[in-house]
Amino acid sequence: MNAVLWYDWLLCRRSRSFWASAALTPLLFAVMALQGAIIPNPLGGVTGTQLFLFCLLIPCCGWMSAALVSMNAIGALNLGSGESANRFVEEAYHESGRPMAGMVLAHVLLSCLLALPMLAIVIGLHCWWGTITDPSLLCSPLAWSGYLCTALSVFVTVAAMILSSGHNTNELVLAMMVTLVPIIAVMTVVIIALTLCPLAIPPLAIVVIAVTMAVAIRHCRRRYTDTFRSLG
Numbered sequence: 001m002n003a004v005l006w007y008d009w010l011l012c013r014r015s016r017s018f019w020a021s022a023a024l025t026p027l028l029f030a031v032m033a034l035q036g037a038i039i040p041n042p043l044g045g046v047t048g049t050q051l052f053l054f055c056l057l058i059p060c061c062g063w064m065s066a067a068l069v070s071m072n073a074i075g076a077l078n079l080g081s082g083e084s085a086n087r088f089v090e091e092a093y094h095e096s097g098r099p100m101a102g103m104v105l106a107h108v109l110l111s112c113l114l115a116l117p118m119l120a121i122v123i124g125l126h127c128w129w130g131t132i133t134d135p136s137l138l139c140s141p142l143a144w145s146g147y148l149c150t151a152l153s154v155f156v157t158v159a160a161m162i163l164s165s166g167h168n169t170n171e172l173v174l175a176m177m178v179t180l181v182p183i184i185a186v187m188t189v190v191i192i193a194l195t196l197c198p199l200a201i202p203p204l205a206i207v208v209i210a211v212t213m214a215v216a217i218r219h220c221r222r223r224y225t226d227t228f229r230s231l232g
Contacts, residue, residue: 004102012072026125033131034049049126050137053122054142054145056184058122058147059146062153062157066115066154067161068111069111071176103162104158104159108155112151115150145193156183
């Protein structure tokens, strides 16, 4: 796991497209959240902009960070449309006999480390613009829902990119976009839960993460059957 984490970091550190995307993404997401101003008083004491910010754009920081790390790890960020990506690291890890969970955790950890400054920049910009005036909002059930769904977005995206059988950029981009479907679905449920019962959000997030990891492990067992054998 440590070797994969270090290798991924070296690839990301040397990629200009990775840094350019990582720098522009939080700015774009912060601007997109301003569209929530068209929603008149969606929840008591919360503006439409704040709802868009915590229930959609902040979780998307996790989605984008995981997509950048996963795509960069296989060199897809520097390839043209339809070109084949290099997935030799996954195959090498598979051949080593180690559980694939180690590689998944390495991608998840690096993605979370990238998502944190993205999240901080987005929130900082909205504090500067005046759309977040009450500091207590950053510790409210709405905010914690956004933080939990950011972690969920990382898990879902990393699992989808690793388990995808795509070997060219078109298939990988399609897999990355498909992961938005469950993320948006979960965020819709979160908005409904915030309206009806905010206390239901933490157990809901735990259930969704558990189901996601169970599905990922099951697919790993089918695709990389030898890596789950007992190491004696």
